[in-house]
Amino acid sequence: MNRYAIWKYVVLGIALLLGAFYTLPNFYGEAPAVQISAAKATAKVDLGVQDRVESALKAADLAPELLALEGGSLKVRFDSTDAQIKAKDAIQQALVPDANDPSYVVALNLLARSPAWLSAMHAAPMYLGLDLRGGVHFMLQVDMPAALNKKAESLAGDIRSTLREKNVRHSGISRDGQKIEVRFRDMPTLEAAQRVIQEQFADLQMTASPDGAEFKLIATINPVASRRVQEQAIKQNITTLHNRINELGVAEPVIQQQGTDRIVVQLPGVQDTAKAKDILGRTATLEIRMVDDSAEARSAENSNGVVPFGTERFLERNGQAVIVKKQVILTGENLTDAQPGFDTQNQEAAVHLTLDAKGARIFKDVTRESVGKRMAILLFEKGKGEVVTAPVIRSEIGGGRVQISGRMTTVEANDTALLLRAGSLAAPMEIIEERTIGPSLGAENIAKGFNSVTWGFVAVTAFMCVYYMLFGVISSVALAVNLLLLVAVLSMLQATLTLPGMAAMALVLGMAIDANVLINERVREELRNGAAPQSAIHAGYDRAWATILDSNVTTLIAGLALLAFGSGPVRGFAVVHCLGILTSMFSAVFFSRGLVNLWYGRQKKLQSVSIGTVWRA
Amino acid sequence: MEFFKIRKDIPFMKNAIAFNAVSFITFVAAVFFLFSRGLHLSVEFTGGTLMEVSYAQAAELNMVRAQIAKLGFNDVQVQNFGTARDVMIRMPAAKGQSSAQQSEQVLAALKETDSSIQLRRTEFVGPQVGDELAIDGLKALAFVVVGIMIYLAIRFEWKFAVAAIIANLHDVVIILGFFAFFQWEFSLPVLAAVLAVLGYSVNESVVIFDRIRENFRRFRKMQTVEIIDNAITATISRTIITHGCTQLMVLSMLLFGGATLHYFALALTIGICFGIYSSVFVAAAIAMWLGIQREDLIKGQVVKVEGDSDDPNSGAVV
Numbered sequence: 001m002n003r004y005a006i007w008k009y010v011v012l013g014i015a016l017l018l019g020a021f022y023t024l025p026n027f028y029g030e031a032p033a034v035q036i037s038a039a040k041a042t043a044k045v046d047l048g049v050q051d052r053v054e055s056a057l058k059a060a061d062l063a064p065e066l067l068a069l070e071g072g073s074l075k076v077r078f079d080s081t082d083a084q085i086k087a088k089d090a091i092q093q094a095l096v097p098d099a100n101d102p103s104y105v106v107a108l109n110l111l112a113r114s115p116a117w118l119s120a121m122h123a124a125p126m127y128l129g130l131d132l133r134g135g136v137h138f139m140l141q142v143d144m145p146a147a148l149n150k151k152a153e154s155l156a157g158d159i160r161s162t163l164r165e166k167n168v169r170h171s172g173i174s175r176d177g178q179k180i181e182v183r184f185r186d187m188p189t190l191e192a193a194q195r196v197i198q199e200q201f202a203d204l205q206m207t208a209s210p211d212g213a214e215f216k217l218i219a220t221i222n223p224v225a226s227r228r229v230q231e232q233a234i235k236q237n238i239t240t241l242h243n244r245i246n247e248l249g250v251a252e253p254v255i256q257q258q259g260t261d262r263i264v265v266q267l268p269g270v271q272d273t274a275k276a277k278d279i280l281g282r283t284a285t286l287e288i289r290m291v292d293d294s295a296e297a298r299s300a301e302n303s304n305g306v307v308p309f310g311t312e313r314f315l316e317r318n319g320q321a322v323i324v325k326k327q328v329i330l331t332g333e334n335l336t337d338a339q340p341g342f343d344t345q346n347q348e349a350a351v352h353l354t355l356d357a358k359g360a361r362i363f364k365d366v367t368r369e370s371v372g373k374r375m376a377i378l379l380f381e382k383g384k385g386e387v388v389t390a391p392v393i394r395s396e397i398g399g400g401r402v403q404i405s406g407r408m409t410t411v412e413a414n415d416t417a418l419l420l421r422a423g424s425l426a427a428p429m430e431i432i433e434e435r436t437i438g439p440s441l442g443a444e445n446i447a448k449g450f451n452s453v454t455w456g457f458v459a460v461t462a463f464m465c466v467y468y469m470l471f472g473v474i475s476s477v478a479l480a481v482n483l484l485l486l487v488a489v490l491s492m493l494q495a496t497l498t499l500p501g502m503a504a505m506a507l508v509l510g511m512a513i514d515a516n517v518l519i520n521e522r523v524r525e526e527l528r529n530g531a532a533p534q535s536a537i538h539a540g541y542d543r544a545w546a547t548i549l550d551s552n553v554t555t556l557i558a559g560l561a562l563l564a565f566g567s568g569p570v571r572g573f574a575v576v577h578c579l580g581i582l583t584s585m586f587s588a589v590f591f592s593r594g595l596v597n598l599w600y601g602r603q604k605k606l607q608s609v610s611i612g613t614v615w616r617a
Numbered sequence: 618m619e620f621f622k623i624r625k626d627i628p629f630m631k632n633a634i635a636f637n638a639v640s641f642i643t644f645v646a647a648v649f650f651l652f653s654r655g656l657h658l659s660v661e662f663t664g665g666t667l668m669e670v671s672y673a674q675a676a677e678l679n680m681v682r683a684q685i686a687k688l689g690f691n692d693v694q695v696q697n698f699g700t701a702r703d704v705m706i707r708m709p710a711a712k713g714q715s716s717a718q719q720s721e722q723v724l725a726a727l728k729e730t731d732s733s734i735q736l737r738r739t740e741f742v743g744p745q746v747g748d749e750l751a752i753d754g755l756k757a758l759a760f761v762v763v764g765i766m767i768y769l770a771i772r773f774e775w776k777f778a779v780a781a782i783i784a785n786l787h788d789v790v791i792i793l794g795f796f797a798f799f800q801w802e803f804s805l806p807v808l809a810a811v812l813a814v815l816g817y818s819v820n821e822s823v824v825i826f827d828r829i830r831e832n833f834r835r836f837r838k839m840q841t842v843e844i845i846d847n848a849i850t851a852t853i854s855r856t857i858i859t860h861g862c863t864q865l866m867v868l869s870m871l872l873f874g875g876a877t878l879h880y881f882a883l884a885l886t887i888g889i890c891f892g893i894y895s896s897v898f899v900a901a902a903i904a905m906w907l908g909i910q911r912e913d914l915i916k917g918q919v920v921k922v923e924g925d926s927d928d929p930n931s932g933a934v935v
Contacts (some may be wrong), residue, residue, distance in 0.1 A: 139746070273739070274721055432743030434720075441669075441737045448875040456869030460862050467858070500806050503870060503878050504813075507885065510866030511817060514859040518824070521855040547827045550772060551820035557764035558816025562809055565757035567750065568661075573809040 001538050002601035004594055012594050015586070016481065022488035025114040025125040031065065032084035033111035034091060036104055037073035039246040043103040045074050049095070056094035062087050066116070077111045084108060109251030109269075126491050129498035129572060132446050134439035135268040136276055140237075140429040142261045147233040147427035148178045148226060154336050155201065156180045157357030158400070159219070162200055168193045171214065178226075180204075180219040183211065190215045230260065232337075233427045238263055241280065263429070273436050280431075286332030290325045290366075291374035291390055297323040314378060316387040324376045324387070329366055334359025340413040343405045349413040350405035351389075360400025368396040377404075389416055449502030456506050457483070460513055468520045470599070470610035475516035478592035482512050485583040490576065498572035508580030511555065515588035519544040520611060527614045533606040541593050548589060556581050621854035626846040629898065630905060636898035643891075644787050647794020654797045659804035662751055664710040664744035666719045673733035675701040684726050690719070699876045703737070710744050754808050761815050762786065769819075773826055774914060776907040781822040784900035788818055788891045795887050801880050810884035817863075818892030821856060822900040828852050829901070830914045841910060845901050856897065860889050 036053065038045050050069055053076065057064060064087070066077040076091075078084045088106055095104045112125045130137050156175045159182065163170055170193060172183045184190040190208055194217060197204060203225035208217050221229065238255055241263065245253045254266035270276055291297075296308045301321050307313050311323050337354040355363055366375075376390040391404045404416070437445075461479060464472035486505065490497060523540030531539060559581060562574035600606055629636075660667040681704055682695045690708050698705035708719055720739045727734050762782055769778035792811055796803050828848035836844060867889065871882040 141743075141745070430743075431741070433746050434739065434741035436720075436736065436739040438735065438737040440735075444875070445877065448873055448878065451873035452866075452870040452878065455873055456866035459865040459869060463862065463865065499877055500809060500881070503806070503874065503881055506866045506870055507813065507863070510863035511820075513862045514820065517855055517859045517862065521852075521858070525851070543831075547824050550823045550827060553768055554765050554819040554823060555813075555816040557768060558761045558812050558819075561757040561760040561764065562812055564760065565753040566805075566809065567753065569805045570809045573806065573813075577813065 002534055002597045004597045004601070008590075009594060009598075012591060015485065015591075019481070019484045019488040021118075021121070022123050022491045023484055025112055025118050025123050026487060026491060028113040028115070028125070030110040030125075031077050031079065031113040032081045033075055033077040033109045034084060034088045035073055035075050035107050035109040035111075035251040036091060036095065037107075037246070037251075039103055039105045045069065045072055045104070049104070050074055052094055053091055056090050057087060060086060060090035062090065066111075068119075075109070075111055077113075105246050105250075107251040124491060124494065126487065126497045127494050128442075128446075129496045129501070130266055130268060130435065130442075131437050131499045131569075132442050132449075132497065133268050134437050134442035135266065136270045136273050137267075137433070137435040138265040138276075138280065138431055139258070139433035140263045140265065140280070141432045142234055142237055142263065143428045143430065144230050144233065144261050145178070147229060148221060149175075150427070151229050151336075152178045152180055152221060154356035155204065155219075155221070159197060159201070161357045161361065162196060163193060166192075166196050168196060178221060182217045182219065184215045184217065187215055190217055193217060234261065234263065237427065237429060241265060244280065262432075269439070273434070277431065280429075286335060287328050287378045287380065287385075288330040289328055289376050289378060290370065291376050292323045292325050293373055312385075314376070314385050314387045316390065322376055322387045322390050324378065329375070330355070330359050330362060334362075338417045340410070340417040343403065348405050349408045349410045350403050351408075351413050351417045353402040353404065355400040355402060357400065360398065363400065363402065364396060364398040367393050371395060445499045449499050449505075453483075453502060453506045453509070457509055460510065464513065464516070467612055469612045471520050471523070471596070472612070474592050474595045474599075475513065475520065475588075477595060478516060478587045479509060479513055481591050482580070482584050482587035483509060485587060486576070486580050489579050489583060493579075495575050495579075496572060497576070498569060500569045500573035501576040504573045504576035505580065508577060508584065512580065512584035512588055514551065515544070515548045515584065516592060518547055519589075519592070523609070524611055524614050527609070527611070533609045534600070537596060537600060537609065541589070541596075545589060548585070552581055552585055620857070623850055623853070626843070626850040627853075629846050629849050630842045630902060633898070633902035633905065637902055640787065640895065640899050643791055643794075647791045647797070650794050650797040651790070654800065656793065656797055656803045657800045659802050660707060660740055660742050661805050662747045662803070664742050664747040666706075666708045666710070666723075667738075667740040668706040668708075668720050668723060668736065669698055669703060669738040670706070670724070670727065671703045671735045671737050672731060673702070676704045678704065680730070681706070681727065684730065685723055688722055688726055690723075710742075750805065757808075757812055758789075758815075761812055765816070765819050769823070769826075773830065774909065776904055776909050776913065777822075777826050780900045780903035780907060781819055781826070783903055784822060784895040785815055785818050785892070787899065788888055788895050789815055791891050792884055792887050796880075796884070801883065804880065806878070806881040807884045810881045810888065814885060814888030814892060818888065818896060821860075821892055821896030824852050824855065825849055825896060825901055826904070829904075829909075833911045833914050837911075841905060845905055849897055849901060853897070856893060860893050864889050 036045055036049065047069070050067065053074060054067065057076070062078070062083055064076045065079055066075070068075050076087065078087060085108070088108060092106045095106060112119070114123070114125065118124075152175055156173055159180065160173050163173075163182075169189060170182050170184055172181075174181050182193060184193065194206055194208065197206060197217075197219060201219075203221055204219040205222040206217055206219045208215065210216070234257055238257060241255050242253075245255065245265070245267065250267045250270055252268055254264070254268075256264045258264045265280065267276060292308060292311045294308060297311060299305060300307045300313065301323050307323050310327075311325050313321055314324055315321055334356050335353060336356050337352075339352050341350055341352050342348065343350045370393055372393065374390050374392050377388045378385045379388050380386075389404055408416070457479070461472075461476035464475050464479075466472065468475060483505070486508070495501075519540050522544045523536050526536035526539045527533070556578060559574055559578040562570055563578060566574050600609060676697070678695050678697065682693070685693050685695065685706065685708075692709050694705075694707040696705050697703065706723065708723075720736075720741060724734075724736055765785075766778040766782050769781055789811055792814065793803075795801070796807070801807075825848055828851055829845055832839065832844040832848050836847070839847070864886065867882050867885045870878050871886065874882055
């Protein structure tokens, strides 16, 4: 009765093998590495870059242990920190000739030393949280009301110009928070305006009400549109943050949306919080100016000669110089959106810009006067400008909808739209949580967590082996398997391990032994009541199972609650806690039974079992 | 080796009133301290800035305090953390000032007098996050209580569910009482520990209830009180050994886990000790007073089918 079918042993064997396999990468430790990623949306890390890096390393007489291109970044591993730093300098020189205008981020990093065949099977070590590796954590709150106010402001301007175009006379438009109020002298005008607005602005919902002698139309952004505005705002802010953080040279930054209006930024290895905060909070500005097309300017464009009075020289991304007038026509404030798309006539890739009412009016006037001339869209960051694009004006452009097209691929259109949008933050952000952990503290925390788990484990197994003899040894092996499986699952899921997570690991081991104590006590009790050894083992496992299930489910409920409502350190704890409970059910019941069956199951005339003293009444 | 040689069932239920009185007094004391002293909440809950700096030599706390006071921050706590060289500085969120800058100002001021100072850790939490954490903590607690009650009500019976939850909530309140009395810092990991304890010590009650149900089937002539006594006696060895093992792990955390895990491990220790007490003496007694009886657990099915281990209600087969 205490025999397992072959397939059960096969399942156990496979589980053990997989467990060992995915736990393995954690033992290799980490090696110094250099990581190269793109700093701009337009720069790509591809095989070409890999060749350049390889030749740069060869020139510097450095032999990397590993050179791998994955997920848009190139990782180069070395055997010593010395080689790593030399290599960083060599690669920096080769890829980033101008430190003020980097196309690539070359950052120092630590990479798992696990052999290539393990990496190829996607077996990677556990991902360490910031409290274990050191770094900065920010939580930013996006000011959504501000984003909605901005949208309402631009809509108010749009309404004003639309009503003027349609000759609907109003007696004033004002904005109060997210409400746009339009006043009218009489009811018929109001109705006419309502029709016009309904037709042209799908994003608005309206209510009309008499206001003393006048009539008032109150327009608000409808829920669907307001959700869209908020989603776009947070997306744009995340993109902007990405671009800025690239400059910090962080190997693996984490930038994530949390909830509807929050962004979490984690920068492993960064210690200079002041600089990080400065970069996160910086604002970029967008400017539209006219290109100087005079003969003088033309010659200055091609040579490095003096630029004409009242103009400046800026570079396009391809390095081509453009001489631009100093007078600013529009700024990014007037640009409400930029989306990639296609020219409706010839299906060429294009970027569609949307300007607000004021911007549209100015744009119309300027384009009417300057057909055939070029205008430049400039992006300023850190006081340094770059020409995003400099198209030729083909005709007068009214209505605030601008299309930039010609000589563009879809990828370029995408990048340009991104650059135009990412130039500025859609809504202001505020740091509402900040955590910095020094690298020495991180290493200490690892040691502390590791020691807690190790010594607790040793103490528990020592006790079990003494108290329950062979059954205690089996329980201890099962506990070790539990730890193995837990680490394997955490590595497989690439869950983030934190110090509370390590505490959860220790706690879960302490709790997991409960199942084996239950079983062993039950077996003893059966023996005490005079059952034969084989049937005592059988009854012990069977009867303990219901209890084990109940107690694990209640523990799991607590774990799930922590997972659902917890944040930060609590979540790290909860993940390990829940996974640990699941693996413990497998190891403590299924696995330990397998071992017992293997040892005792085949002995037909079993006289005694080694489970410590069984006291008989 | 065998620790427990118990010849007769221990009459736990005879003394139930005495045990519960002890329990009740501890509970009332805990509630009293919770209200009179309140919890010493960490920066995570209150909002504010926390800094941990380390000096090359033993730090002079008074000097550090004076330097920070010069910057105009009020209500600043400065204390040693772990060793004499490590200093922890705690500042409440300053109104009207970008508090994200606080830590930098303080560090700059401290660096003026001693450039060897090293920043080990900073934490800044805005007030809005703190409130949310408190609410989320309460939500989690409610979720655990309701979840466990529903599960126990399905698996056993509502009387057991009520008894288990009362017994274990009283553990939680007592842990909080300890934190209030000693003014230990109540941080997020401690909250996690408290909830883990809730789930864990319900285990204990479940094991005893399981045995009570089994006994109801097995010994049809026994009185409810005898059945409960027998169930507790039969499981007491397991109760103490399991908790002992878990406590070994927690002790290891207390010894090796350092300052960060200190209060976490402390909360678990208290939770484990009172978890045993409440499951053994309180939960079963409450279930008894709520009037559990054979019919509650064995619904019209007195004769069991043998060896049907898939049946969740399967227990002893005699």
